[in-house]
Amino acid sequence: MADLPSQPIYVDHNATTPPLPEVVRAMSEALTVAYGNPSSGHRQGEPARRLLRNARETLQRCLETPEEHFVFTGSGTEANNLALHSLARHSDCIITSAIEHSSILRSAERLQAQGKKVAHIGVSADGVVDLDALRQTLMTNPRAAISVQWINNETGVLQPIGEIAALARTHGALVHIDAAQAIGKTNASLKALDPDFISLTAHKFNGPTGVGALYARRPELIHPLCVGGNQQDGRHAGTENIAGIAGMQCALERRYAHLSEAITHMGTLRDTFESIMIEKCPWVHVNGSQERRVCNTSNLRFQDIDGQALIGRLDALGIYCSQSSACTAGRPEPSYVLCAMGLSEAQAYASVRFSFGITSTQQEIELAAKTVANEAERLKRIFA
Numbered sequence: 001m002a003d004l005p006s007q008p009i010y011v012d013h014n015a016t017t018p019p020l021p022e023v024v025r026a027m028s029e030a031l032t033v034a035y036g037n038p039s040s041g042h043r044q045g046e047p048a049r050r051l052l053r054n055a056r057e058t059l060q061r062c063l064e065t066p067e068e069h070f071v072f073t074g075s076g077t078e079a080n081n082l083a084l085h086s087l088a089r090h091s092d093c094i095i096t097s098a099i100e101h102s103s104i105l106r107s108a109e110r111l112q113a114q115g116k117k118v119a120h121i122g123v124s125a126d127g128v129v130d131l132d133a134l135r136q137t138l139m140t141n142p143r144a145a146i147s148v149q150w151i152n153n154e155t156g157v158l159q160p161i162g163e164i165a166a167l168a169r170t171h172g173a174l175v176h177i178d179a180a181q182a183i184g185k186t187n188a189s190l191k192a193l194d195p196d197f198i199s200l201t202a203h204k205f206n207g208p209t210g211v212g213a214l215y216a217r218r219p220e221l222i223h224p225l226c227v228g229g230n231q232q233d234g235r236h237a238g239t240e241n242i243a244g245i246a247g248m249q250c251a252l253e254r255r256y257a258h259l260s261e262a263i264t265h266m267g268t269l270r271d272t273f274e275s276i277m278i279e280k281c282p283w284v285h286v287n288g289s290q291e292r293r294v295c296n297t298s299n300l301r302f303q304d305i306d307g308q309a310l311i312g313r314l315d316a317l318g319i320y321c322s323q324s325s326a327c328t329a330g331r332p333e334p335s336y337v338l339c340a341m342g343l344s345e346a347q348a349y350a351s352v353r354f355s356f357g358i359t360s361t362q363q364e365i366e367l368a369a370k371t372v373a374n375e376a377e378r379l380k381r382i383f384a
């Protein structure tokens with residue numbers, strides 16, 4: 001019998017990550033010093049204006065984008081909505097994949113209901129977007145726009161965004177990359193890809209919730225969703241979330257100052273977790289490509305076990321993990337991502353996502369793996 005955790009063990013970093021203490025301090029300082037409205041003409045607006053300028057500079061430096069054109073948003077979801085809304089204005093067909101985040105899929109659905117053509121590209125059994133199908137769709141839709149995620153939130157599978165961006169360029173299509181799960185977890189550069197739009201969200205890299213950004217290579221392509229004031233050059237009306245943006249900037253700076261160490265750390269934890277799991281429960285399968293995977297995600301299939309029962313039991317023991325994305329977890333549906341990869345509903349229900357972060361420790365991950373393995377064995381006997 002493994003020792004039980006004396007402290008909760010959080011292994012759901014793809015859902016959200018704890019803000020670093022320095023992020024909390026940066027936010028508190030912003031609220032104290034930069035409380036002025038950045039749109040105010042008087043001097044009290046200047047610290048907030050400066051903070052916005054600095055944050056854009058940091059985003060450009062860390063993401064290596066050619067321009068500093070970032071629209072601050074209230075979430076990754078909002079950045080994705082803004083991207084699709086804008087792409088729809090400048091294309092005749094939106095091409096996306098079957099495994100995108102719900103903010104893309106629901107936005108595409110809404111555009112479709114308004115008469116826009118939308119095509120969904122399938123994925124392989126490994127969870128990788130089908131490039132041949134994408135090429136075919138681009139060939140039959142001359143004025144298309146592509147929206148694709150860099151890293152899948154459920155499986156951690158890395159999409160071939162280099163090839164996708166090259167295909168887009170060949171066919172003159174606009175391209176949007178949902179980088180919500182990628183920022184701070186890969187050192188692959190966006191520089192060479194030069195996409196038209198990139199979405200990100202601070203709470204996936206130890207920044208605060210409720211703040212994200214949309215990069216636009218050509219800001220004039222942004223079609224605002226939110227109108228009213230002239231903030232952000234009229235591209236996103238509403239007084240900016242200065243403290244949130246300060247927190248995002250701080251989190252990004254910290255992560256990029258130690259990016260390689262962070263990636264190595266999370267990768268070591270993921271490998272430790274999986275090797276313990278596979279050693280103790282050889283019947284467990286890893287969902288998604290193991291070669292093309294982000295460092296921190298392990299989506300495991302516990303054949304013949306109800307994943308919700310396992311998650312509930314682990315929750316009671318103080319181990320926090322999840323099934324499907326946090327945004328849809330409340331709905332009793334199997335993961336559409338895993339189903340699109342060809343898993344049966346039963347296999348999707350039997351799958352659980354564990355995701356590790358920079359604040360996770362080797363000791364807690366070893367303990368988590370042993371506890372998960374014990375509980376899985378116990379449930380397997382019950383379900384048999």
Ligand SMILES: Cc1ncc(COP(=O)(O)O)c(C=O)c1O
Nearest residue numbers: 075076077101153178180181201
């Ligand atoms: C790939 C992906 N895109 C977008 C989002 C939405 O981000 P937010 O939670 O900030 O709305 C998420 C969040 O889980 C995500 O994983």
